[in-house]
Amino acid sequence: MLHTFVALVQDRPGVLTRVASLFRRLNINIVSLTVGESERPDTSRMTIVCDAHENAAHRIRASLYKLETTISVDEVNRTEAVVRELCLIKVAAGPNQPHGLHSRSQIFELAQVFRARVVDLAPESIMLEMTGSASKIEGLLQVLGESGYSILEVSRTGRMAMRRGHHTSRVLQALGTRPTLNPSVFAEDPDALPSDQTLPNIFDE
């Protein structure tokens, strides 16, 4: 099954290698890994999606923490987090394409339905930009393919995840941030979810 981890790590040379090397060592395939700056100075935020046995989450998290460069690790699942991916798609759309001169307007329509944006127009191609869940991106790619368009290039960032709400986030707890004093603002409190929807990890707080 797919596991999604959000890790805050020191922003230093070699840290990405340590994380990647860990997964290689555990013989676990990384589905996607995104790294970028976070709200903290000198701290990078990684979202790691990997394919592993359902019982593997505890060990992966514990092993990530064993890296000296790791600050915090959170495992998130769909119910408690917003998960997004950015995708750039270049589609062939010139006069010689199957749909001929109509192809452009049809691609514009499709883009609108999927809330994708046209970010580049060239004589022979169109570039679309889309943000969304992985399934939405795959949906657009599928429709483009089935409509006979040839997809020239696809670039996907891989998933980024962030817990909904913020007073319960273990990430923030790890940072020592005080919970907010107004709990009513945060309807989606993952700690209030039925226990079968929270982390399956029996050793968790």
Added chain:
Amino acid sequence: MADSNNANPTLTGSEILLATLAGEGITTVFGYPGGAILPVYDSLRKFPTIHHVLVRHEQSAAHMADGYARATGRVGVCMATSGPGATNLVTGLATAMMDSIPIVAITGQVSSKVLGTDAFQEIDITGITLPITKHNFLVTRAEQIATAVREAFQIARSGRPGPVLVDITKDAQQATAAFDFDAARPRPYRPHPMLRAESSSIQEAVTLIQQAKRPVILAGHGVVESGAETQVLALAEAHQIPIASTLLGLDAVPANHPLSLGLMGMHGESWVNHAIQQADLLLAFGMRFDDRVTGNLSKYSPNSKKIHVEIDPSEINKNVWVDVALIGDLKEVLSLLTPLLSAGNQPRGADGSEWLKQIRASKGNASVRDIINLPDNGHLYAAHVIHDIWHEAAAAGRLDQTIIVTDVGQHQMWEAQYFKHQAPRSLITSGGLGTMGFALPAAIGAKTACPEKDVWVIVGDGGFQMTAAELSTIVQEKLAINIAVINNGFLGMVRQWQEAIYDKNYSASPILSPDFVLLAAAHGIAGATVRKRADVIPHATLARTSGKPFLINFLVEKEDGVYPMIAPGSALHEMLRRPQHDPLLELPEDL
């Protein structure tokens, strides 16, 4: 900072390194020089409290630091130059990593100006050692040396210990910076955030222990690392719980204690493994359910509840699913657990002694086939040699002052079976990686750390030849180390597997050796060859009391096997036993 700068001397990077080592209490460094570390070697004379032991191969330097750490519990330090010096450390670092041994390795690196250009003797040692160190550092500036080294020490010894490597570029060694040992203090150690020993879990453990009728404690290396030997023994005694040991947990409890069962696993005695298989509760203390101790996982101790006390959260539920996990330092966890157990609770009564009786009965059964009870039939068996070395030390009252350092192979398993360890840190052996060539250098580390103790090397004819060059180091350092070569003319453990599994196709397992006594003599080390059992004890005494290094070449039975043995894939109770009519054990007609 600006104020204190005046008070702080400006030193070169190499001086900062050595001053930091001295500040960390280091008095011995095992190493080998070369271009990229020469500034450090040049500075050594300014630090008379640091003794440098020149080794004959950098792998040995790492094993020596390892042996030093295992003998004392303190961090061992080794040092090498860049390129080949650094890569030679690899096996030693991996050995320490697998057995959670705190060592700090310092390597020289080419100048930061040429890093990444494949300069002469440049190698990406932090890349190479990433998976075999707990952490590593590349230091390119003199200002960073003290902090990196101090952090390395903290990481090496904290939590689950392990090796840390600090790679320092030559220009950083040569540059100057202000040195302030205290300011370089690392941030307070951050315990692994997933440590948990909640009161509810502790209560569950208490209930399981109270309800158990057939409990067994599995004592691992963590018992010694945590210094929890007395706590474990007290718990076992209070509740009459027998203790089985892993290879690295063998010296955690005295072997002659009535509750001590001895070695578990692949070459564990049958009563130990049967007890584990029949148990209704396993208390796993500081051990990791390695495949050498579990046998076939799907058939491992099928009817027991399992309590796992372990400092590394990533070990929980890795191989064996446990019912209660108490994640933390063993000693601390036991200090929470034990009071609850004794508070007004009955120790297990009749049931308890029934279980112990049962185990003792099966022990009686098994030991009739034990080679150790065989009368002298004119042959020399490795088991007898090891038994007699133990006997000699025990008779002299030196057991508490004896460290046995083994290599890897049959002799290692016989040592584990027949040397009755009494004191913590009295057995030094490569468990996780099983590194041949470990014994001689590790013994040098142990003897350097504990000159007052008797240090015995028990090593096979194969493994001895891997690092025999260190005989020279022994002489140079004037170390009175006793070496028992268990010479069977074979890579014995390989031969045994070939006998059991490959139809006696002894492919590449017979091994030729030089005359080890002559080899020792060439180094100025006295020695003797022993062929008869009667000569074992007198020679052991001679070696032990000579006050000098001494090598005994024991010419033992060539095709002897270690029994019991669990073949790969078998369950813990499915043991291959010594054949009923082992021709090796037959007595001559006239006896």
